[in-house]
Amino acid sequence: MREPIIAGNWKMNKTNPEARELAKSIAQGIEVSSSSPEVVLCPPFTALEAVMGEISGSEVKLGAQDAFWDIQGAYTGEISPIMLLTIGCEYVILGHSERRSYFSEDDQVVNRKVKAAIQAGLSPILCVGESLEEREKGQTEAVVNKQLRGALNGLSLEELKSLVIAYEPVWAIGTGRTATPQQAGEVHSFIRDLLSRLYDFEVSQRIRVIYGGSVKPDNARDIFNQPQIDGGLVGGASLETESFLGIVNLYPSRGD
Ligand code: PGA
Numbered sequence: 001m002r003e004p005i006i007a008g009n010w011k012m013n014k015t016n017p018e019a020r021e022l023a024k025s026i027a028q029g030i031e032v033s034s035s036s037p038e039v040v041l042c043p044p045f046t047a048l049e050a051v052m053g054e055i056s057g058s059e060v061k062l063g064a065q066d067a068f069w070d071i072q073g074a075y076t077g078e079i080s081p082i083m084l085l086t087i088g089c090e091y092v093i094l095g096h097s098e099r100r101s102y103f104s105e106d107d108q109v110v111n112r113k114v115k116a117a118i119q120a121g122l123s124p125i126l127c128v129g130e131s132l133e134e135r136e137k138g139q140t141e142a143v144v145n146k147q148l149r150g151a152l153n154g155l156s157l158e159e160l161k162s163l164v165i166a167y168e169p170v171w172a173i174g175t176g177r178t179a180t181p182q183q184a185g186e187v188h189s190f191i192r193d194l195l196s197r198l199y200d201f202e203v204s205q206r207i208r209v210i211y212g213g214s215v216k217p218d219n220a221r222d223i224f225n226q227p228q229i230d231g232g233l234v235g236g237a238s239l240e241t242e243s244f245l246g247i248v249n250l251y252p253s254r255g256d
Contacts, residue, residue, distance in 0.1 A: 002208050004037035004224070004231040005164060006248050007063055007125055008238025009093060009212075012044060019047035023054035025241040030248060032059055037231050037251045040091050040125075041238075045079055052088040063091030063125065066099060069112035071120065081120035092117050093233070095151055096127045097170045107150025114151050114163075123162035125233065126151055127212065128191075132171035140169075141190050148194055157199050165191055165209045166233040172213025174235060181222045181229075184211045188228035217246030224251060 014022060023041055030039060042063040043051045052062050068078035084092060094117060095110035105113075110126070117124045128147040130140045144167070152160070167187050169179050179187075188209050196204035211223055212233030223229055231251075237243040 002206065002230045004251060005040065005208055005210060006037045006231045006251070007040040007042055007091065007093070007166075007210070007233050008244055009065060009096070009233055009235045010041070010043045010047075010238060011065065011098070011235060013239055014043055014047055016047050016050045019043050020050050020054055022239070022241060023051040023060070026244055026248075027055045027058040027060045029241060029245045030059060035251065037248060039248055042091070042093055048084070048089065049087055056088070061091065062087075062089045063093060064089050065093045065096070067092045067094070067113060067117055067120075067122070069109065069116045071116065081117045081122050085120050085122055090123060091125055091164070092122045093125045093127065093166075095147070097129060097168060097173060101170075107147055107153075110147075110151045111153050115155065115159075118155070118159050118162065123164060125164045125166050125210075127166045127168050127233070129168040129170050129173075129213070135169065135171065140187060144187060144190060145194060148191065149198070152198065157203055160199060160203060160207065163207055165207060166212045167191060167209060168212035168233060170213075174214070176214050178214045178216075178219050178223070179211070181226050184223060185226040185228050188226065192228065215247060217243055217250065220247045221250055 040061045040063045042065050064084045067081040071082050094113045099105045114124050128144050130143040134143050172178050191209050192204045208230040210231040211229050215232040215234045216237050
């Protein structure tokens with residue numbers, strides 16, 4: 001059984017006082033049960049410690065939105081995965097489509113970052129997904145195939161263990177358009193098949209593959225009901241306590 005996971009990607013939002021308030025109310029509002037998902041908050045770098053202060057002692061975990069591909073050195077402005085680990089991060093989002101498009105991160109860069117994060121002891125939440133144009137041209141599987149092979153290049157079965165994959169169709173991010181549960185389910189199955197071919201069946205069944213792209217309280221149930229989907233990476237709806245808890249707290253009853 002894969003433990004579901006829901007991560008809130010706050011992107012470039014929330015000053016430290018705002019971050020503290022949001023983290024505190026989320027930590028207080030989570031209904032913990034045996035079928036609750038793992039919950040991860042990914043605030044901006046500047047708010048990581050503030051958020052950690054609010055969630056320590058709760059079930060909520062900390063993640064970052066990016067990390068550099070080296071452990072230390074002369075890289076002005078960059079943040080090392082070891083730095084993230086030592087302030088309490090367990091997860092790091094890597095290869096997000098906004099990083100790929102605004103900061104020209106290609107598969108090779110993502111691969112280096114994934115390796116460094118794993119080496120440091122963080123669990124990467126590796127994002128893959130096609131643009132609208134690519135979907136319309138029928139290239140979804142080819143794009144996801146290339147991104148995944150690129151990002152995982154040279155990683156051993158052992159190193160793969162802590163990985164989470166987020167399928168995020170670019171056309172669904174921040175647009176209010178979601179992939180239908182069937183569309184998402186198809187790509188998730190494709191991702192598992194690919195993992196099985198690249199590694200083995202067992203690992204393909206163990207790795208968590210989550211969905212991202214306009215997940216909201218009113219569409220989350222249908223998405224999470226897909227057996228191949230192990231949770232969500234939530235952007236906009238993670239910025240308010242009510243909408244984020246509306247997604248997290250419906251999880252135990254998603255089959256109703
Ligand atoms: P969204 O963002 O939920 O606002 O579409 C998701 C993401 O970018 O991870």
